[in-house]
Amino acid sequence: MGMARKKGVLAALLGAAAIAGLTTLILLVQATRVLLPADTKFGMVFDAGSSHTSLYLYRWPADKENDTGVVSQALVCEVEGPGIAAYASRPAEAGAKLQPCLREALALVPEAQHPKTPLFLGATAGMRLLEQKNRSQADGILAAVAQALRGSPADFRAAGILSGAHEGAFGWISTNYVLEQLIKYSFSGEWTHSPAEKLVGALDLGGASTQITFVPEGPILDASSRASFRLYGASYSVYTRSYLCFGRDQMLTRLLAQLLPASRDLVVEHPCYHRGYQAAQPLQPLLESPCVPADLGLGPGPGHNLTVKGVGDPQACAGAIRRLFNFSSCENQKDCAFDGAYQPPVRGPFYAFSSFYYTFSFLNLTSGQSLDTANTTVWTFCQKTWEQVKAEAPGQEQDKFLPGYCSTGMYILTLLRDGYGFNQDTWSGIEFRKQVSGTDIGWTLGYMLNLTNMIPEEAPAQRRAQSCSVWTASVVFAALTLVAVLGAAAVQLFWPWG
Incomplete structure (x- = not known):
């Protein structure tokens, strides 16, 4: 009778251990799928500026495509020669000049990923000026570079001219994205947004234009200077102004x-x-x-x-x-910058980049x-x-x-x-910076995030809390397995032989 009872207890304990162990194994597999490094995705943007062209290669974990603060800069390559607007009389050469940097970037992307890697070219003030002067020449250059990029193994999506407002707005998005000001994950397991007064304004000084973008304290009275968008579940209305010929x-x-x-x-x-x-x-x-x-x-x-x-x-x-400025046009106007342009009072911290940074860096004026x-x-x-x-x-x-x-x-x-x-x-609220966490500040990152829909309108799923609960459950079942095994061992050693 004692022997049969002992065998029954042992069988029950070992069965419980087997069930708990199997459950733990399943949970650990699930947790591993959540927490192990995911495949990497890539994106490329040519910044076709007025004086030169640069190629930026970005990368991010595939399973965090719609999270915040996960995109990093993998490469920046300077294209040889002047900006693409200089090739008005020989547009095919503009496309050919892009190839060395494109090859250098593709060498860092696994070959299987080439067809899945979006490729964009955005032209700024230099091409805006050429478009005003001779639209057919501007169209010819864009057609030539599009033809050259379309032949690459990457997923070429678009080549176009950014408006000044878009250049400013994308620079603002890039700046706040890399600073993780748009959204943060709190210790309580919730996504939180930075208050408006802490969002960082963007000051960009290129070769042919300059942009200022920020969230003012009051309403933006000039619709042409307002950009509105919804990012991660929050709505933003920013003042943005671009001044052509002031680069x-x-x-x-x-x-x-x-x-x-x-x-x-x-x-x-x-x-x-x-x-x-x-x-x-x-x-x-x-x-x-x-x-x-x-x-x-x-x-x-x-x-x-x-x-x-x-x-x-x-x-x-x-x-x-x-x-060079027309300040007299603002003498009798409220909320006016220069040349008669509307601007509310500046507010909050600012990051000044591009030629703002390079000039003040040379003059040792970037330390506050x-x-x-x-x-x-x-x-x-x-x-x-x-x-x-x-x-x-x-x-x-x-x-x-x-x-x-x-x-x-x-x-x-x-x-x-x-x-x-x-x-x-x-x-004192202006920081003259080139990079944040190894990523150059400028419009290209915001441009890519927008065109690839990587910043959703609503907040991303709270995957960290899910992974934490999976690990917690795994630990509990592992403990139950250990208790069952130790119990079986104790029965084997100390149960009296009837």
């Missing part, structure tokens, strides 16, 4: 054109270049720029060169740069300096001789941007302070 390169062209009529024998005494600087510059870019008025009276034809001689006078430089310090630094730099500048920038004597840092620094001060309205208090 770095076109600003320098307009500044030189403004100084030229007062010159003699095609020699321009330039207050924004350092004393001792002298260089020849072709007249043709001034004559061909859509940003330079045709009736400016620039004298001889495009085959001539200008001789630019630096004066190193920051006061005269600041005055010349202010004349005050507006007074930034102003003093730029003026002091502009007073240096050309020999001093070269001596203090070893190895950069051939840097094509070196002569223009005074002009651009003074321009940034004027644009941000007098144009956009940053003051001593709000200036």
Whole structure:
């Protein structure tokens, strides 16, 4: 009787252990499917800017496609040569120039993933200017690059020209996405959104245009300056404004054109270049720029060169740069920036990138300096001789941007302070940054996220809580298995032999 009872208890305990163990195994398989690294997906965007083209390769875990903060930058490749707008007379060459960077990016993507990797090209202000000047040439370039990219093994989706509003809005989305400001996962197991005052504004300075985008405190009164969208279950209404011809390169062209009529024998005494600087510059870019008025009276034809001689006078430089803006049009208007453009007061933190960052990085002004310090630094730099500048920038004597840092620094001060309205208090909210967590800040990431529908209108599923519950259940059943096995062992060892 004792032996039979003992066998029955052993059988029951071992059966319970088997059931609990099998359940644990199933749960662990399910948890492993949730938590092990998933397949990686990729996306590529060509940023066809006014002065150059860059290719960005992004990657993200396939099972988190609609989550936040998971896309990272895998590669940035600079395309050789100028921006695609420069190939107006030879559009096929614009497409051919893209191929080396495309091959470099595809080499990082598993071959099986090539047909599933979306590929986009977005052109910005340089092509917007060309489209205004000669639409058929702009269309020809886009057709040529589309044909070249369509022949790649990637999933080519589109090549087009972004509007200034879209460029600003996508830059804002990119900035807040990489900073995880759009949505965060809380410890309580819920998705939360950052309050409006903590969302980060975006300041972009390209070669031909500049953009400002932020969430103002009050309503946006000008519908043409408003962009509205719904992301992760929250609705956003941002102010965004793009200024064509106010990018770095076109600003320098307009500044030189403004100084030229007062010159003699095609020699321009330039207050924004350092004393001792002298260089020849072709007249043709001034004559061909859509940003330079045709009736400016620039004298001889495009085959001539200008001789630019630096004066190193920051006061005269600041005055010349202010004349590039029409501030008088806003004198009697509330919420007005310049050139009669509506703008509510700036609000919240800002990230300034592209040429904002590159210029202030050279001037060592990216570490939270005050507006007074930034102003003093730029003026002091502009007073240096050309020999001093070269001596203090070893190895950069051939840097094509070196002569223009005074002009651009003074321009940034004027644009941000007098144009956009940053003051001593709000200036401290600007961070001059190139990257966040290894990802370049710009419009390309937001553009890809939008066109691939990777940012849903509603919040993503709370998969982390699910995976946590799976692991909890697994631990419980594993404990039950252990108890059953130990119980069977105890019966075997200590049960009296009847």
